[in-house]
Amino acid sequence: MSIRDLFVTELAVINLGVPSFYEDLLRQGQPVIQVDWKPPAGGNQEMVAALEKLETVREKIEAGNREAFQRLSEAHPYLEGIGTARDLIPGLGERMLLHAGPPISWEHMSGPVRGAIIGAILYESWAQSPQDAEELAASGGIAFSPAHEHNAVGPMAGIISPSMPVFIIHNRTHGNYAYCTLNEGLGKVLRFGAFGPDVLERLKWMAEELAPALKKALQLSDGIDLKSLMAQMLHMGDEGHNRNKAGTSLFYRIVAPLLLKTDLAPKTVRRCLEFIDSNDHFFLNLSMPACKAMLDAAVGVEYSTLVTTMTRNGTDFGLRVAGTGNHWFTAPANYVEGLLFPGFTPQDANPDLGDSAITETCGLGGFAMAAAPAIVQFVGGTASMALEFSNLMYQITYGENPVFTIPALNFRGTPTGIDVRQVVELGLLPVINTGIAHREAGIGQVGAGLVRPPMACFEKALSALAESI
Amino acid sequence: MSIRDLFVTELAVINLGVPSFYEDLLRQGQPVIQVDWKPPAGGNQEMVAALEKLETVREKIEAGNREAFQRLSEAHPYLEGIGTARDLIPGLGERMLLHAGPPISWEHMSGPVRGAIIGAILYESWAQSPQDAEELAASGGIAFSPAHEHNAVGPMAGIISPSMPVFIIHNRTHGNYAYCTLNEGLGKVLRFGAFGPDVLERLKWMAEELAPALKKALQLSDGIDLKSLMAQMLHMGDEGHNRNKAGTSLFYRIVAPLLLKTDLAPKTVRRCLEFIDSNDHFFLNLSMPACKAMLDAAVGVEYSTLVTTMTRNGTDFGLRVAGTGNHWFTAPANYVEGLLFPGFTPQDANPDLGDSAITETCGLGGFAMAAAPAIVQFVGGTASMALEFSNLMYQITYGENPVFTIPALNFRGTPTGIDVRQVVELGLLPVINTGIAHREAGIGQVGAGLVRPPMACFEKALSALAESI
Known part of the structure; x- marks a missing residue:
């Protein structure tokens, strides 16, 4: 057809991208089809160049990602016991506190992290x-270090001090360990920045009672298969981040008879069980280090563009990628949109906080929300939105977890292995559901909701990957 | 338009019903729209007449159904204790056995029911x-009576003998009680017709140990709110009939600390907890009598066309309707289609059996499968089928349960109050998911699947309702 024919023939238009052209033609009664298209990386030339450079080593990246995904999929975390942080966590000094998120100094820390640090210092009697x-804390008398750099994770402020008890999680496939404190419950608790006498007394x-009792109980088991529990909880309405009710129940069913096999007094056993029963989030502090243990197996796989860490310190969001090892890519953390507890307003909320996004990094949490539609009563949104989030996350992930499946998606494996390239190219950010801390120290949790990481972290990671080849 | 014009004008056809007319026109290239329509009651003139007769008292029926639905919705069952059948169940004589389903004599009983009766006679040392x-049993030396006629229910064969322990469920809103035995587990168990020494030993x-221990524990509680547990389990992937894993877990979490408050030896407590933990169906025998207690509140509401009982004795299916009180409408039971355990074939299966369809009658089980997509791994089918079943059941039910909600349907209430009129008019039968017993006595469970009641029960009920006005 010659260009001249355009003006005499009846036209049928297919419009790519910007919908206003489509709408104009529609208004003029022209037959038109709209194709939902965006330029790669939103047209960001630097990112397009980075993606193109990575394209030149496509096969090496594919091999790296296959290896990283395989390690992540085959990792098999067990709960093997409980010990004291100072005895177990590598590099945890005597006057050191571990915290959630990427590295940060006292002066840049947000209220809830400072609050939790104050609480931990009092707890240690420093x-x-x-x-x-x-x-x-402000004087420099305490060293601060990201838990993530010590084989550990912590929800929200994520403070781990030397004398705190920690769960010992062992990835039996690859041999690495992960550690996490025990979950205190919701509301006014250390991890949300509260440090009152009731908080310290509970800790x-x-x-003194809970951890030693559970330690005794666990010594009578061959280790609790966390991967199996997590697979089951996904069939029971949990997603392992903000809904752990089934996981907590299944853990309870395993640990109760073990406690009863020990020489502990029935009263002690009862107090421990009542404490676990009172907190449907108890399993979060097992789900998180299990995810950490699985993801750590993929750290350092050359050329891999898959994410191994997403975490927040309440000020910055931090990202790490398998192929760039322990390097942090950071940017200011976003605010969480969600449901606030009665009496609080959005102005009370701290920016995004905590290591718990390790669950999303592992394909659970926001990525597995289709398995947990009831969670929207806690974090906001609708059940169909929960389904949509999971479906979207397949677009930015390498594969599907062979063990963690989502019944509502006809048992499709959870979307697993976030690929930095896909996130940047599609402009599609991971979905994270998370708790919200009060911005001031000493108050605690004020709600829960949904949040996205800053795109800048992924762009920095992509640039670094491109530069490294 | 005159009839003559038909032959000269271009026609656009809308075809109602029988799709072959539609397909013919389609093949001839005619523009045609198909409307999925069936004549009421499949064109059954007797049923159409019955429906029309009931139409003359439409307002009275509406008032009756409103009342029956309200009673069903407001009923609030609590587990209040454990006792011995002979001390509690009204009308249970010393040489009497209760069974599932509508009335039946020994000679018409199927293999698994006979097997369970043999087991119960041995258990009672008769x-x-x-x-x-x-x-x-064959000599007439034992009286048989439907559990349903004694405020009781039993899964599968449903045998209750005088010295068996039973749960005491109390509908605190209306004051009525319901009773059920404790669940034995799966496989070779009495309720599936097995009666070997291991079966009797477990009973x-x-x-001797489990029931007295739980009885002691329950005495320390103010009653366990079963309605609350059932609402929670629907948010945790259970539907209360063939999936009770969350319900069992939640019950376990409540009962463990209570057991530890008693003076029982830790070993006894542990054995009881391990037994409950070993059987994810333990809660079925609480879900069933809870449903029974709720539905019994609606029995006898005048003019109501809502179903109060659906049950099977392995030979016949039995239906009862609120407006016709205790009258049974029966027809031969169907065979269950589903997944058989390895080593069994469809020829091994007994027809549909058990009082457990009380859960579907109450809007749970097959009606709530959208809440429990993982169940298809046990009963067959796909997760989307589970969703579809729940959606279909809204077409034959009066309303939505205000407390039992389905997250995946954006927290829509479960379809509740089966209306005999809608079932017959639409030709749409309730969906029941259920266990499958071996057809011979002494063997046990061979699988689980899906089944529909015979339409004849609903037609008989509709006729009786029409005749009664």
Whole structure:
């Protein structure tokens, strides 16, 4: 057809991208089809160049991602016991506190992280009053380090101090370990920045009665297969981040008879069980280190563009990628949109916080929301939105987990192995569901909701990957 | 338009019903629209007449159904304790056995029911060998009566003998009670017709250690709110008939600390907890009497066309309707289509059996399968089929349960209050998911699947309702 014919023939238009052209033609009564298309990386030339450069080593990247995904899929975490942080966590010094997210100094820390640090200092008796604790922390007398750099994770502020009890998780396939504290419950708790006497008293009881009892019980088992429990909980309406009700129940069913096999007094056993029963999030602190243990197996796989860490310290969001090892890609953390507890307003909320996005990094949490439609009552949204989130996440992930399946998607494996390239190319960010801390120290949780990481983290990672080849 | 014009004008056809007319026109290239339509009651003139007669008292029926639905919705069952059948169940004589389904004589009973009766006779020591037990049962020396006529229900064969322990369920809104035995587990168990020494030994242990222990524990509670547990389990992938894993877990979490408050030895507590933990169907025998207690509140509401009982004795299916009180409408039971355990064939299967369809009658089980997509791994089918079943059941039910909601349907209430009129008019039968017993006595469960009641029960009920006005 010659160009001249265009003006005499009846036209049928297919419009790619910008919908206003489509709408104009529609208004003029022209036959037109709209194709939902966006330029790669939103047209960002630097990113397009990085993607093109990576394209030149496509096969090496594919091999790396296959290897990283396989390691992640084959990792098999077991709960093997409970111990004290100082005895177990590599590199945890005597005057050091581990925290959630990428590295951060005291002066840049947000309220809830400072609050949790004050609480931990009081808990360790390094200071006798909140004022003294704050002064000590600000003076440089305490070293701070990301839990993620010590084979550990912690929800929200994620503070781990040397004398806290921690779960010992062992990836029996690859031999690596992960550690996490025990979950305190919701509301006014250390991890949300509260540090009142009730908070410290609960932590003491957990260290003195709960942890030793569970330790004794676990010594009578051959290790609890967390991967199996997590596969089951996905069939029971949990997604392993903000819904752990089934996981907590299944753990409870395993641990109760073990506790009864010990020489512990029935009263002690009962107090421990009642504590676990009172907190449907108890399993979160097992789900998280299980995910950490699985993802750590993929750290350092050359050329892999798959994400191994997504985490937040309440100020910055931090990303790490298999092919770039322990390097952090950071950007300011976003605010969470969701449901606030009665009496709080959006102005009370701290930016996104916690290592718990390790669950999304592993294909659970927001990625597995289709398995947990009831979660929208806690984080907001509708059940169909939960389904849609999971479906979307397949677009930015390498594969499907062979063990973790979603019944509502006809048992499709969870979307697993976030590929930095796909995130940037499609402009489609991971979905994270998460708790919301009050922005001030000492208050605690104010709600829960949904959040996306800053795209800048993924762009920085993509640039670094491109530069490294 | 005159009839003559038909032959000169271009025609656009809308075809109602029988699709072959539509397909013919389609093949001839004619523009045609197919409307999926069936004549009411499949064109059955007797049923159409019955429906028309009921139409004359439409308002009275509407008032009756509103009342029956309200009673069903407002009923609130609690587990209040455990006792012995003979002390609690009204009308249970000393040489009487209760069974599932509508009334039936020994000679018409199927293999698994006979097997369970033999087992119960041995359990009660009314005979010393299976042969003697069978002879005694056949001789008329034992009275048989439907559990449903004694405020009780039982899964599969549903045999309740005088010395068996039973759960005491109390509908605190309307004051009525319901009773059910404790669940034995799957496979070779009494309710599926097995009666070997291991079966009887387990029943003895349940009566001598488990039931007294749970009884003691329950005495320390104010009653366990079953309605709340059932609402929660629907958010955790259970539907209360063939999936009770979450319900069992939640019950376990409540009962473990109670057991530990008693003076029972830790070993006893542990054995009880391990038994419950070993059987994800334990909660079925609480879900069933809870449904029974709720539905019994609607029995006898004048003019109501809502179903109060659906049940099977392995030979016949039995239906009861609120407006016709205790009258049974029966027809031969269907065979179940589903997944058989390895080593069994469809020829091994007994027809549909058990009182457990009380869950579907109450809007759970097959009606709530959208809440439990993982169940298809046990009963067959796909997750989308599970969703479709729930959606279909809204067409034959009066309303939506205000407390039992289905997250995947954006928290829509379960389809509740089966209306005999809608079933017959639409030709749409309730969906029941259920266990499958071996057709011979002494073997046990061979699988699980899906089944529909015979339409004849609903037609008989509709006729009776029409005749009664």
